[in-house]
Amino acid sequence: MSDREARFNQTVLVDTTPMPDHIPKVEEIGATSAPLMSAAYFIGDRCKAYNDDFMKCKEQSNGRGEFDCLKEGRKVTRCAASVIKDINTHCLDQFKAHWECLENNNHQLWECRRPEVALNKCVFDKLGLKKTLPGAPEGEVPVHLRPKQKYAQYPGPQW
Amino acid sequence: MPQDMPPVGGYAQVQYKRNIPARGFKPAYYMIGMHVIMAYGFYKYFYGAREQRELAREKMWSRHHLTPLLQAEEDRDQVRRHYADKAREKELLGTDIKVYNSDRYVFPTPVLVTRSHIGIDTYCSCPSQLCPPYFRLYPLQPHSINTLTMSLWI
Numbered sequence: 388m389s390d391r392e393a394r395f396n397q398t399v400l401v402d403t404t405p406m407p408d409h410i411p412k413v414e415e416i417g418a419t420s421a422p423l424m425s426a427a428y429f430i431g432d433r434c435k436a437y438n439d440d441f442m443k444c445k446e447q448s449n450g451r452g453e454f455d456c457l458k459e460g461r462k463v464t465r466c467a468a469s470v471i472k473d474i475n476t477h478c479l480d481q482f483k484a485h486w487e488c489l490e491n492n493n494h495q496l497w498e499c500r501r502p503e504v505a506l507n508k509c510v511f512d513k514l515g516l517k518k519t520l521p522g523a524p525e526g527e528v529p530v531h532l533r534p535k536q537k538y539a540q541y542p543g544p545q546w
Numbered sequence: 547m548p549q550d551m552p553p554v555g556g557y558a559q560v561q562y563k564r565n566i567p568a569r570g571f572k573p574a575y576y577m578i579g580m581h582v583i584m585a586y587g588f589y590k591y592f593y594g595a596r597e598q599r600e601l602a603r604e605k606m607w608s609r610h611h612l613t614p615l616l617q618a619e620e621d622r623d624q625v626r627r628h629y630a631d632k633a634r635e636k637e638l639l640g641t642d643i644k645v646y647n648s649d650r651y652v653f654p655t656p657v658l659v660t661r662s663h664i665g666i667d668t669y670c671s672c673p674s675q676l677c678p679p680y681f682r683l684y685p686l687q688p689h690s691i692n693t694l695t696m697s698l699w700i
Contacts, residue, residue, distance in 0.1 A: 402626075402627050402630050404626065404627075404629075404630035404633070405626070406622070406625070406626045406629070407626075407629045407633075410625070413622070415619055415622075416615060416619065423612055423615075424608055424612070427607075427608035427609070427611040427612050428607070428608060428611060430611050430612065430615065431607070431608075431610070431611030434611075434614075434615075437614070438611070438613075438614040438615075441614045441617075441618060442613075442614055442617075445617070452621065453621040453624050453625050453628075454625060456618075456621065457621070457622065457625065459618075460614075460617075460618030460619075460621055460622060461618070463614045463615055463618045464615060464618050464619065467615045496601070496604055496605065496608070497601055520600075520603060520604055520607060521607060522603060522607075523600060523603065524600075529600070530597060530600035530601055530603075530604055531604060536597075537593070537594055537597045538594075538597065538598070538601065
């Protein structure tokens with residue numbers, strides 16, 4: 388009926404202009420959600436100071452945090468990238484097993500306790516980073532260390 | 547003809563009650579059994595809810611650890627786009643334009659503003675007899691302009 392051609396204006400919305408030269412460059416983290424989630428607690432363990440610094444800067448910069456906290460943001464990204472790089476260097480197999488398990492299980496951590504235990508052990512031995520769960524109730528085993536996971540597809544002992 | 551009378555000795559007993567032995571247990575046992583089942587269900591529920599709470603805590607903390615990283619990346623992208631916008635504006639217009647509070651002369655266009663425009667037709671702080679008819683002259687200010695219209699004005 389009508390032969391009007393489709394015009395996609397999304398293409399002109401993508402702005403590929405690079406960052407101006409007066410802002411130092413940093414390589415972006417470049418990891419997808421599953422590896423990031425798998426490494427999140429190790430990133431939090433090593434980079435807590437940088438993360439807190441960045442968030443505090445954002446909070447105190449009164450709405451201009453995007454400009455004023457670029458430096459802190461670069462530190463955060465570099466620190467997280469160093470964690471990912473170290474895990475890739477030392478624990479690649481366990482890391483890959485864990486994040487692929489997360490990818491296949493809807494990012495549900497309780498479905499992937501077996502690879503997670505292996506990854507945590509490897510990372511603690513090689514890098515000294517430990518997964519801790521702040522705010523968990525006292526006197527109970529933290530949920531990521533319990534062998535039985537009630538909500539897993541196989542609720543029995545996971546490893 | 548004699549009246550129809552009951553038989554001698556009266557009618558036989560009508561059996562209206564079923565004479566069946568009662569099945570099952572006493573009702574109190576069913577009550578107890580129901581409570582036992584419910585107690586088991588609540589036991590499972592409470593432990594499951596606790597585990598769910600811990601799992602939610604685990605997920606939230608993984609996200610807390612990642613938030614600064616993702617936010618920093620997004621902020622850099624916003625800054626990059628902002629500078630790109632500025633550069634594009636400058637290339638198009640030749641100069642930096644202040645969008646608001648500029649020195650550009652705005653002809654004072656009379657605009658009729660009635661009460662319903664400013665939303666006071668349902669509520670007025672003064673008594674209704676004293677309420678002034680809300681006619682005021684407003685200079686028409688551009689509230690949102692884009693680069694295209696700006697380039698048309700200049």
